[in-house]
Amino acid sequence: MGNLLKGWNSISLVKRIIIGLIVGIVLAMTVPQKVAGIAIFGSLFVGALKAVAPILVLFLVTSAISQHKAGQKTNMKTIVVLYLLGTFLAGLTAVIASFMFPVTLTLVEGAQGVAPPSGVTEVLKTLLMNIVSNPVTALSSANYIGILAWAVLLGLALKGAPDTTKTFIQNIADALAQIVKWVINLAPFGIMGLVFDTVSTNGIGALAEYGRLLVVLVGTMFFIALVVNPIIAFVMMRKNPYPLVFKCLKDSGITAFFTRSSAANIPVNMTLCEELGLDKDTYSVSIPLGATVNMAGAAITISVLALAAVHTIGIQVDLPTAIILSVLSAVSACGASGVAGGSLLLIPLACSLFGIPNDIAMQVVGVGFIVGVIQDSCETALNSSTDVLFTAVAEFAEWRKEGKEIKITKAEKARA
Secondary structure: OHHHHHHHHHOOHHHHHHHHHHHHHHHHHHOOOOOHHHHHHHHHHHHHHHHHHHHHHHHHHHHHHHOOOOOOOOOHHHHHHHHHHHHHHHHHHHHHHHHHOOOOOOOOOOOOOOOOOOOHHHHHHHHHHHHOOOHHHHHHOOOHHHHHHHHHHHHHHOOOOOHHHHHHHHHHHHHHHHHHHHHHOOHHHHHHHHHHHHHHHHOOHHHHHHHHHHHHHHHHHHHHHHHHHHHHHHHHHOOOOHHHHHHHHHHHHHHHHHHOOOOOOHHHHHHHHHHOOOOHHHHHHHHHHHHHHOOHHHHHHHHHHHHHHHHHHOOOOOHHHHHHHHHHHHHHHHOHHHOOOHHHHHHHHHHHOOOOOHHHHHHHHHHHHHHHHHHHHHHHHHHHHHHHHHHHHHHHHHHHHHOOOOOOOHHHHHHO
């Protein structure tokens, strides 16, 4: 048994995840859906990541800020600009794609009982209230805006604390990071369970009617991931961006695709940043922040579905309104983490820009729930992998200015 475990662990995590993916699909097609013993692996995996992520973020950010010395450089300003720029460009690209490939919908009921926010003001108010949330409540409800706020305040307050106190906090953060590594090592089994549950429950038949919508949604997300983001990375690094882009998609995007939670993927992204050799003082703050405000995928979803409603009703849209929609979708996407239901429930905000009645807008939300099994997975993969990409790009840009060599792949590191 020991040799078997040793051989299994010697296989790269990505290859093990692919094995788990294939096994999950095969089981979903051959084993009855009611075999809960398989699906439970997925629930346990995501549950474990979600359980450890909030407290990990609290201690990592607190430790990073408390030990930050005056004059020590971080790249947070650049990272925040990249997050906002990437989200806006995603919304703008989605608008252009929707005009090039207009989609009309067969509207369905299916979003009854959910209450979307009444405007951007309500979204921003929710975010501000989350900042001042009780810290215990923030941890128990995985309110990352509140956790970040308390972590920053605690870090600043502990800057003058004795070194022994700071070391203790760092030791707790390191212990939590080790727990995360243990959980991530079980990802193949978790993804097997997630794939089994998804395929056996939903199948693909329900998605056929909305194939064109999915092509526009997923195609735009791929365009952002493989064209727009690499251009941004190249401008910053002056180096072929694709090794870094593909590494982020492989190591972060794959797990995010199946967990469908940027928050659950925070520990995965932390591990990837460590592997890339990034500054812990920076990524321990930028990764949790990215999971709340870097929402390119959400901006795409909001723009595409809102314009699908526009095309279905036959409303004419001029260029200024389209640009306003891009800005609105970007702002709304940044607030998606503060609204129950995420990006789908922000679609009525965009629809209101065109005077579309709320009952029709909520039917569009219902369509979103139908295609969500694919849309939400791709959206999360884009969002989460971009958190690492932009964090790395900002630091690598500084390395370039300082004359340091940027080494991303194992081959590059071996040559060095």
